[in-house]
Amino acid sequence: MSAEGGTKAIIAALSANLGIAATKFGAWFLTGSSSMLAEAIHSVADSGNQLLLLVGGKQAKKKATPEHPFGYGRERYIYAFIVSIVLFSVGGLFALYEAYHKIQHREPITEWKWVPVVVLVVAIALESYSFRTAIKESNHTRGTTSWVDFVRRAKAPELPVVLLEDAGALVGLVLALFGVGMTLITGNGVWDGIGTGAIGVLLVAIAAILAVETKSLLLGEGANPETVTQIERAVLAGDGIERIIHMKTLHLGPEELLVAVKIAVPRSENAEEVARHIDETESRIREAVPIARVIYIEPDIFRTQRTSDEAVTAAPPATT
Structure with a gap:
């Protein structure tokens, strides 16, 4: 897997997430929707993760030293592992907390009702572009390997991380759209909390998968x-x-x-x-x-x- 392909996918995801995060925060500020807040934090976490992957790629290029005679190539694995921790703590656990809070204090969306729906639809379009870029770059090296095996066997962590993040982001946006939509239809804020909770569970699951895969790389894997x-x-x-x-x-x-x-x-x-x-x-x-x-x-x-x-x-x- 080429480092260039991974970098291109990371930059595409970072650009999309920064714009999406800003619009989600705006929608949350106007409507008070917990699903929008959870999704905004999710986008911030994803943006931070992509910056971490870029830093890891740069650190891995350092020349070998007497103290590290085999170089710093595993820096990319370390930063990918940190990504899984950030996604779990900042994204997943925060969403679960916000869901609990929202279900306990149910509040309908009474103002700017159309804003979260428009923001989510635009965000789905932007995330789809990022996901498409990650798929395109992955196909250069995936060959006939299934997507599951590609994520499990890839030695370069960037593209699998971006693929899982983008896939999770798309599913999360659909869940947020469901929660917001049901809240607008029924006038019951519990649906907003349910959508937020589903996003939290999704992020925790993705973080766990990333942690397991990057742990294996950190321990040291042989050639395929x-x-x-x-x-x-x-x-x-x-x-x-x-x-x-x-x-x-x-x-x-x-x-x-x-x-x-x-x-x-x-x-x-x-x-x-x-x-x-x-x-x-x-x-x-x-x-x-x-x-x-x-x-x-x-x-x-x-x-x-x-x-x-x-x-x-x-x-x-x-x-x-």
């Missing part, structure tokens, strides 16, 4: 199966490599992969030949998988007695 297969083929494609004894991969960031592989070399080879084959193997890996930036290759003699870890991850010998 397709990438592992490409690396294995690249290793076994050259001369002087009998087999892969075992291999491990780790994402240092969305676009930086560490590859550690132990290879079996012929017993008859000397040190100079082994070194040459290792250099050639590194070149093949980088050509097959450009994001493989850090590669460690350990030569060894294959033995039938291996550790359980090596036995599980060993690849079959190369075929001709």
